[in-house]
Amino acid sequence: ECPDASLVGKNFKQLGAARGLDPVDAYFELACQYREALKWTTCYGNQRLPVMHALLASPWTQPGFADSGAHLRSIAQYNFPLRFLKYVRDAELAGTPFMDTGRAIHRLSGELADFIGVDAGYIRVGDRADLVIVNPTGLTDELDDIHEAPMEVLGLERVVKRNDAAVDATLINGRIAYRRGCEFAEGLGKQQGFGSFLPGRDVAPRTVGASGFKPATA
Numbered sequence: 324e325c326p327d328a329s330l331v332g333k334n335f336k337q338l339g340a341a342r343g344l345d346p347v348d349a350y351f352e353l354a355c356q357y358r359e360a361l362k363w364t365t366c367y368g369n370q371r372l373p374v375m376h377a378l379l380a381s382p383w384t385q386p387g388f389a390d391s392g393a394h395l396r397s398i399a400q401y402n403f404p405l406r407f408l409k410y411v412r413d414a415e416l417a418g419t420p421f422m423d424t425g426r427a428i429h430r431l432s433g434e435l436a437d438f439i440g441v442d443a444g445y446i447r448v449g450d451r452a453d454l455v456i457v458n459p460t461g462l463t464d465e466l467d468d469i470h471e472a473p474m475e476v477l478g479l480e481r482v483v484k485r486n487d488a489a490v491d492a493t494l495i496n497g498r499i500a501y502r503r504g505c506e507f508a509e510g511l512g513k514q515q516g517f518g519s520f521l522p523g524r525d526v527a528p529r530t531v532g533a534s535g536f537k538p539a540t541a
Contacts, residue, residue: 324362325353335363364469376414376421379407387435395474399482402466404431405489409462424459441521451519452497461488
């Protein structure tokens with residue numbers, strides 16, 4: 324975004340070439356000129372799809388990290404699990420699958436719970452009904468869109484992600500916490516019963532089979 328609409332859609336290399344400047348100098352010039360009104364996006368990793376797919380499929384990586392809440396004005400990768408499912412679906416649609424959907428869901432649920440050592444991540448008779456209903460057709464480029472919302476406590480605008488088409492509903496302990504079209508339940512965050520303390524448990528040794536490690540190459 325920029326007050327000068329003629330700059331929108333161009334990268335800093337292009338803007339620098341038009342001004343006879345190095346891309347970095349062009350960035351600083353525009354940042355000084357437009358300050359908070361200048362907004363841009365960048366790709367700082369995972370641009371090589373075959374390498375990214377190999378890393379996501381590797382048993383030696385853990386794809387559940389979402390960086391949630393750590394960078395309210397910059398990264399804001401709150402929806403990485405949904406992005407992971409999008410990567411899997413995109414690869415399937417492109418005819419280059421690297422993981423089936425069931426395996427991807429397990430990597431984001433039961434596998435993580437087992438690694439951390441908590442009783443979660445599985446659908447079993449008698450267990451808590453902790454579920455997220457995902458609509459595969461909603462795993463679109465909308466997941467990458469950037470939005471802003473006020474953060475009253477700090478008096479600033481935080482970066483957020485909107486995934487309205489991807490998530491139909493979220494249930495915590497059998498109670499509907501979120502439903503598309505109805506937003507969040509009135510009692511969420513105010514009433515007990517939506518969740519419970521999950522004590523940790525011993526996990527299996529994590530060094531077994533490490534001799535078979537094969538790093539992904541660039």
